[in-house]
Amino acid sequence: MRYHKIPDETIRRLPVYLRGLQYLLDQGRQSVSSISLADFLHVSAAQIRKDFSYFGDFGTRGVGYDVETLIRQIRNILKLSDTSGAALIGAGNLGTALLAYPGFRTYGFEILAVFDNSPAKIGKKIGRAKVEDIVNIEEITRRGIKLAIIAVPAEAAQDIADKLVAAGVNGILNFAPRFLSVPKKVKVITIDIAMELGRLPYYM
Amino acid sequence: MRYHKIPDETIRRLPVYLRGLQYLLDQGRQSVSSISLADFLHVSAAQIRKDFSYFGDFGTRGVGYDVETLIRQIRNILKLSDTSGAALIGAGNLGTALLAYPGFRTYGFEILAVFDNSPAKIGKKIGRAKVEDIVNIEEITRRGIKLAIIAVPAEAAQDIADKLVAAGVNGILNFAPRFLSVPKKVKVITIDIAMELGRLPYYM
């Protein structure tokens, strides 16, 4: 395969493929063609083949893709191969919901630490995690955590982001409706619920 | 202005512009140029001008855009002009977090009804809303609610979606990690948290 810059859109789709394949694997499916995977995931077959082709020859002509192998390959590309720990900042309703969210495990994430600034919450257990005081946020450095989830009010988000960066985090999943300023080496993905909802009426 | 098909990407950006403009308005800003808005929102100025140009001539050459007028225009385009009611299905942690989410108001949404199937929750008040029994879901027809938010476990999501469609809903914001099959006239936007998180390590 010749060199090609990998489209961002391709990376965005890989987790979608991964979930679909995981589902097929759970169903006992051994191999899958681009056409049947495409049908299942509501994307085009050519898209799937092209996306995979950027990374190598994963399939077998005349047969299709081996589900288990393909899952492993995608996990490698996305660097989900080994479980990595994440810290959750904010133990409110959203934080609590995230702690209970089953989706993280699929992607090899485990929330290892939870921080909050409310005395009422510090020390309490939520699920398996005990809420720690936000002033000890640099603890994440010692524990080698590189990834954090921000679930605090918008006003506090930038301050928390600064502290996380200082503590060595290089990936942030941000649920606060704010643009976060961080150094280039740190990747932020913001999930802004209202922003998604905002375009819904247009299509209705 | 000649006819142009409006790119989906433009629609996706309008809520981003809207939030930025709202912020500027709160700061007392009266008018804004594409360049300063672009700086503020971290997009390109040409993009902003092109996006707006699809809908008409909103600006004044040599001056810029009137913030208040522009907000009104975007709200019109997105059909956010009058507050519309929404139903929330699922009163778990996520549902509770969504009820407390301040972002909805900005976009003219108000959660008017909350449904759940858990006897422990039915009848309880969460914030201003009283949780109703999911078996009475068709109540939303009577109340003229056209928009719903699904915050139930993945397994239950499709069943709920079917019921919502039957009740006349034509827009769904889906938080369950499942593809929802609905008639073409119904618009679904799925926010899949794990899917966003899944591509974060790739960039780290």
Added chain:
DNA sequence: CTATGTGAATTTATTCACAGCA
């Protein structure tokens, strides 16, 4: 002189269509 609005140029992403391998 400033900043919009917009065709044209460019870049990016998707789809087509088919050669080539199992």
Added chain:
DNA sequence: TGCTGTGAATAAATTCACATAG
């Protein structure tokens, strides 16, 4: 034969660059 892998063709989105209006 069946399905992948991939250049070539097409479509979509972004950026450029400038004429034009205030």
